[in-house]
Amino acid sequence: MTTQRSLQQRIHTTIYPTARIAVLAAAGSLLAACAGMEAAGPRASATLEARSGSSVSGTVDFQTVGQKLRVEARVAGLTPGQHGFHVHEAGDCSAPDASSAKGHFNPAGRPHGHHGGSDRHAGDMPNLVADSAGKAALSVEVDMLSLTQGPGGIFQRSVVVHADPDDYQSQPAGNSGKRVACGVIRPLAFPAGGGKDSGRSGY
Numbered sequence: 001m002t003t004q005r006s007l008q009q010r011i012h013t014t015i016y017p018t019a020r021i022a023v024l025a026a027a028g029s030l031l032a033a034c035a036g037m038e039a040a041g042p043r044a045s046a047t048l049e050a051r052s053g054s055s056v057s058g059t060v061d062f063q064t065v066g067q068k069l070r071v072e073a074r075v076a077g078l079t080p081g082q083h084g085f086h087v088h089e090a091g092d093c094s095a096p097d098a099s100s101a102k103g104h105f106n107p108a109g110r111p112h113g114h115h116g117g118s119d120r121h122a123g124d125m126p127n128l129v130a131d132s133a134g135k136a137a138l139s140v141e142v143d144m145l146s147l148t149q150g151p152g153g154i155f156q157r158s159v160v161v162h163a164d165p166d167d168y169q170s171q172p173a174g175n176s177g178k179r180v181a182c183g184v185i186r187p188l189a190f191p192a193g194g195g196k197d198s199g200r201s202g203y
């Protein structure tokens with residue numbers, strides 16, 4: 001106990017108080033600068049292709065917002081009602097039933113669960129809800145997923161839409177039925193100056 005305390009004291013006294021304050025201030029302004037650049041963070045997109053005999057189409061866009069990932073989906077050609085919606089492990093939609101996308105993206109080896117909980121697959125997301133015309137729009141910010149090379153990184157993985165609702169409970173995939181659409185998640189290049197120039201032709 002006494003040894004620990006004296007060691008701690010020694011560590012504290014070897015760093016000059018003014019130097020420590022300067023380091024903290026520098027870290028703080030760096031964080032502030034990063035926060036201001038959020039809008040220009042990495043982006044990715046997936047174009048949904050119809051699978052399992054469906055005529056589903058759509059796009060799913062991903063953008064880093066602070067510590068979270070914003071997911072925006074616009075999907076058409078669905079049956080009205082809820083449809084399971086997940087990030088799957090493999091960036092391969094080539095199989096007619098999208099089985100090539102493999103299971104839910106689950107780097108932590110957890111059970112399937114509700115997207116709002118913590119004991120769940122990283123790839124678990126809220127159901128899409130299609131209107132009577134078969135169109136669904138979803139905008140949600142999720143954690144556990146990122147546009148990085150880290151453990152939650154989703155580049156070159158896939159996003160899958162299912163025929164049935166995810167019950168957020170059944171293992172391993174919420175009993176959400178056939179895979180009616182699948183899209184590989186690909187990085188989107190963005191200009192160095194931020195998103196403002198992205199509409200310019202000639203890029």
Ligand SMILES: [Cu+2]
Nearest residue numbers: 084085086160
């Ligand atoms: Cu799925």
